[in-house]
Amino acid sequence: SQQGEEDPQALSIQEGENATMNCSYKTSINNLQWYRQNSGRGLVHLILIRSNEREKHSGRLRVTLDTSKKSSSLLITASRAADTASYFCATDAYPSYDKVIFGPGTSLSVIP
Amino acid sequence: DAMVIQNPRYQVTQFGKPVTLSCSQTLNHNVMYWYQQKSSQAPKLLFHYYDKDFNNEADTPDNFQSRRPNTSFCFLDIRSPGLGDAAMYLCATRRGGLYGNQPQHFGDGTRLSIL
Numbered sequence: 001s002q003q004g005e006e007d008p009q010a011l012s013i014q015e016g017e018n019a020t021m022n023c024s025y026k027t028s029i030n031n032l033q034w035y036r037q038n039s040g041r042g043l044v045h046l047i048l049i050r051s052n053e054r055e056k057h058s059g060r061l062r063v064t065l066d067t068s069k070k071s072s073s074l075l076i077t078a079s080r081a082a083d084t085a086s087y088f089c090a091t092d093a094y095p096s097y098d099k100v101i102f103g104p105g106t107s108l109s110v111i112p
Numbered sequence: 113d114a115m116v117i118q119n120p121r122y123q124v125t126q127f128g129k130p131v132t133l134s135c136s137q138t139l140n141h142n143v144m145y146w147y148q149q150k151s152s153q154a155p156k157l158l159f160h161y162y163d164k165d166f167n168n169e170a171d172t173p174d175n176f177q178s179r180r181p182n183t184s185f186c187f188l189d190i191r192s193p194g195l196g197d198a199a200m201y202l203c204a205t206r207r208g209g210l211y212g213n214q215p216q217h218f219g220d221g222t223r224l225s226i227l
Contacts, residue, residue, distance in 0.1 A: 030213070031213050033215060033216075035216075035218075040200075040221075040223075041220050041221070042116075042118075042202055042204075042218035042219050042220045042221050043155070043202070043204075043216070043218045044218070045215035045216060045217070048213065048214075048215055050213060088154055088155070090216075096167075097208075097209075098143050098160065098162050098167075098206065098208050099157065099160065099167065100145070100157065100204075100206075100216060101157060102147075102154040102155050102156075102157075103154060104153070104154045105153075105154050107152070
């Protein structure tokens with residue numbers, strides 16, 4: 001498949017700690033995106049990083065992309081209970097820019 | 113607010129009885145997607161429309177069909193639902209072109225149960 005693995009599959013941390021999630025993919029990409037999904041809801045876009053970018057920040061989120069290793073990481077700093085959710089990375093299925101494929105996701109639990 | 117709306121939020125149907133799920137959007141996006149998501153799994157792409165062009169995934173069962181009568185609406189038809197089709201169905205939209213560098217916008221999904 002287009003996507004590889006996300007790691008870890010599940011992560012449990014204390015409020016205030018940082019959470020790091022990793023994503024790997026298999027083929028060339030145009031961009032990589034991270035989404036959050038609260039239980040029973042749709043996905044919410046967090047951040048998009050283009051293939052020619054190495055790092056991107058948005059609030060407490062920091063995303064890195066290493067195209068040589070075909071991997072990305074999402075760092076959430078100073079986590080809050082409200083960050084409890086599943087996090088998915090997604091890539092376009094190059095050369096089809098409009099076909100978007102999701103990785104298996106990381107389930108994050110932030111304990112108050 | 114511009115958004116993606118899926119109706120109904122919960123749908124119960126009988127084994128083998130056709131069911132239609134609907135999605136509407138006010139974002140005027142030209143690309144629309146249907147994903148199937150089973151418990152604790154990633155969303156799985158079923159098909160997507162780029163404008164009126166339909167793109168089916170190779171592993172999408174023939175039991176699943178879709179219609180897009182206009183830019184705003186898209187429907188997912190399951191002709192003869194089986195127990196394995198019980199899942200959350202997610203609709204998403206995106207502004208196409210621009211080398212795909214646009215985020216997807218998701219509805220809250222329809223959770224389908226099969227009796």
